[in-house]
Amino acid sequence: MTVVETALRLIPQPYRAVAIRHRELLKFAMVGGTTWVIDTAIFLVLKSTILEPKPVTAKVISVLVATLASYGLNRGWSFRTRGGRERHHEAVLYVLVSGVSVAVYAAPLWLSRYAFDLRVPAVSLITEHWADFISGQIIGVLVGMAFRWWAFRRFVFPHQDVRRQVVVPAAEG
Numbered sequence: 001m002t003v004v005e006t007a008l009r010l011i012p013q014p015y016r017a018v019a020i021r022h023r024e025l026l027k028f029a030m031v032g033g034t035t036w037v038i039d040t041a042i043f044l045v046l047k048s049t050i051l052e053p054k055p056v057t058a059k060v061i062s063v064l065v066a067t068l069a070s071y072g073l074n075r076g077w078s079f080r081t082r083g084g085r086e087r088h089h090e091a092v093l094y095v096l097v098s099g100v101s102v103a104v105y106a107a108p109l110w111l112s113r114y115a116f117d118l119r120v121p122a123v124s125l126i127t128e129h130w131a132d133f134i135s136g137q138i139i140g141v142l143v144g145m146a147f148r149w150w151a152f153r154r155f156v157f158p159h160q161d162v163r164r165q166v167v168v169p170a171a172e173g
Contacts, residue, residue: 008023027078028078028152034069038069039065040062042065043136046058046062055132060102063101082153082158085156104140106140112135118135
């Protein structure tokens with residue numbers, strides 16, 4: 001029994017049926033949470049050290065590293081029953097969608113810093129840090145994940161049930 005099957009058995013009805021129906025989205029969200037931690041840790045370390053004057057560059061690097069982890073986790077777990085393309089074609093589309101995603105993720109931070117001028121000396125250092133975190137790690141991630149969910153299902157993994165599918169047995173009682 002997999003971790004997901006075990007977790008699904010613990011959810012009471014009628015929520016279990018909803019969770020099973022949206023299992024792919026829940027897995028995608030869990031991968032997103034994992035890669036958010038990766039992205040956030042790298043972003044904060046880079047922004048606080050060697051890329052302190054270049055937060056957008058730090059964000060782009062952190063998103064790229066998180067994207068590599070995301071591909072492996074999404075292909076092997078979140079979208080493991082989806083596909084319909086040859087592996088190399090799928091990988092190229094994943095890279096293209098992820099490339100566009102970097103811009104989508106970084107856009108709120110760019111707007112915060114350069115359009116709204118939420119940076120020192122126009123604002124305090126603490127305001128700059130909070131604006132960077134909220135725009136880059138909250139807004140950027142939410143907008144970027146919504147875009148990636150849509151684009152992965154539409155372009156990268158377009159067909160359902162073309163790869164092995166795991167059946168979740170009904171809970172007893």
